[in-house]
Amino acid sequence: MPKALETVLEIDLKSLEHNYRFLRSKLNPGTKFLSVVKAFAYGSDADQIALKLQELGTDYFAVAYVKEGVALRKAGITKPILVLHPQPVNLEILIEFQLEPSMYSFGILNQFTALLNRKEINRYPVHIKFNTGLNRLGFAEKDVESLLELLENKDTLKIVSLFSHLAATEDPKEEAFTRKQIAKFEKISVEVTNRLKIQPIRHILNTSGILNYQEAQYDMVRSGIGLYGYGNEARYDAELKPIATLKTIISQIHHLSPSDTVGYNRAYVSRSSRVSATLPIGHADGIGRQYGKGKTFVLVNGKMAPIIGNVCMDMIMIDITDIPSKEGDEVILYGPELSAHEVAKTANTISYELITGISQRVRRIYSS
Numbered sequence: 272m273p274k275a276l277e278t279v280l281e282i283d284l285k286s287l288e289h290n291y292r293f294l295r296s297k298l299n300p301g302t303k304f305l306s307v308v309k310a311f312a313y314g315s316d317a318d319q320i321a322l323k324l325q326e327l328g329t330d331y332f333a334v335a336y337v338k339e340g341v342a343l344r345k346a347g348i349t350k351p352i353l354v355l356h357p358q359p360v361n362l363e364i365l366i367e368f369q370l371e372p373s374m375y376s377f378g379i380l381n382q383f384t385a386l387l388n389r390k391e392i393n394r395y396p397v398h399i400k401f402n403t404g405l406n407r408l409g410f411a412e413k414d415v416e417s418l419l420e421l422l423e424n425k426d427t428l429k430i431v432s433l434f435s436h437l438a439a440t441e442d443p444k445e446e447a448f449t450r451k452q453i454a455k456f457e458k459i460s461v462e463v464t465n466r467l468k469i470q471p472i473r474h475i476l477n478t479s480g481i482l483n484y485q486e487a488q489y490d491m492v493r494s495g496i497g498l499y500g501y502g503n504e505a506r507y508d509a510e511l512k513p514i515a516t517l518k519t520i521i522s523q524i525h526h527l528s529p530s531d532t533v534g535y536n537r538a539y540v541s542r543s544s545r546v547s548a549t550l551p552i553g554h555a556d557g558i559g560r561q562y563g564k565g566k567t568f569v570l571v572n573g574k575m576a577p578i579i580g581n582v583c584m585d586m587i588m589i590d591i592t593d594i595p596s597k598e599g600d601e602v603i604l605y606g607p608e609l610s611a612h613e614v615a616k617t618a619n620t621i622s623y624e625l626i627t628g629i630s631q632r633v634r635r636i637y638s639s
């Protein structure tokens with residue numbers, strides 16, 4: 272990659288390939304792989320990432336909302352796309368673009384069935400979501416009987432898969448809870464397949480599930496964060512490669528005298544003679560105010576420089592007093608050399624939030 276000349280998110284498609292192969296290597300050869308590319312492929316670029324994953328042989332894609340699925344179809348994705356959280360208002364478009372909805376409640380199920388009946392469409396592929404303890408989306412165990420009554424002897428819907436989502440696969444302290452969720456899913460899914468005499472794909476594992484609960488891989492797994500290079504645990508982070516590097520450059524350098532202040536609200540006060548640098552990236556690009564006031568570091572010529580004062584909309588200031596550097600030098604906010612996981616921790620958040628927050632103002636560039 273050539274040196275950055277402005278703020279860019281550099282995406283390495285070779286690292287994506289490495290992560291995909293690493294995660295696949297944890298699975299039985301017959302297990303299908305669903306790539307989660309919601310939220311612009313976790314803040315990178317859904318089109319380019321999905322095209323690469325399609326080429327690598329992923330079996331399925333998932334997005335959160337219909338609009339994201341439409342964008343993938345327009346980009347040339349032909350593999351099946353599961354929409355995890357479709358809203359009733361978008362169901363017509365979902366059909367138009369052959370997206371496959373998650374049926375997570377009686378409300379969405381009844382509205383979708385009614386729409387298909389009006390359109391005289393039969394055997395439309397859908398995925399039934401069960402709530403096994405996350406209490407976010409899905410049919411509860413107590414709903415199963417009424418659900419089966421709605422589904423039995425009807426062919427409006429083709430049930431492609433049954434699935435659930437785990438609450439704490441990255442947390443060894445929650446292993447007992449995770450096992451309870453898996454057992455509940457097993458029980459519900461056996462009941463449903465027996466009653467409806469179908470053999471749908473079953474899936475429950477996310478990235479940390481693939482790494483920690485391989486015995487529950489069923490017929491398919493769903494991975495997001497692992498593809499982008501983060502494993503939620505140091506031992507897996509070591510094997511995965513962050514695909515994105517957020518880079519910027521030094522726009523201007525200032526020499527501060529004692530008691531000079533930097534930025535809005537004069538939030539940084541210089542205690543001695545210091546050197547600050549201004550970077551062309553701010554909260555409108557996804558580096559929120561929680562990263563300011565000395566808590567978070569960036570990398571300048573391989574050395575750690577703290578973000579000082581308040582993060583502005585379009586800029587941040589850093590302290591480079593002890594770092595030989597000049598205007599135009601490259602600065603890394605996260606990437607393989609500075610884990611987004613560690614950066615996020617300085618602001619009491621997680622890598623998922625930091626990386627999905629990088630706004631569309633930041634140019635994406637690729638290496639492969």
Ligand SMILES: *Cc1c(COP(=O)(O)O)cnc(C)c1O
Nearest residue numbers: 307436477478493494495496497
């Ligand atoms: C986002 C999401 C995933 C991906 O989880 P990762 O931890 O990023 O692998 C899987 N399943 C569902 C239902 C999701 O919403």
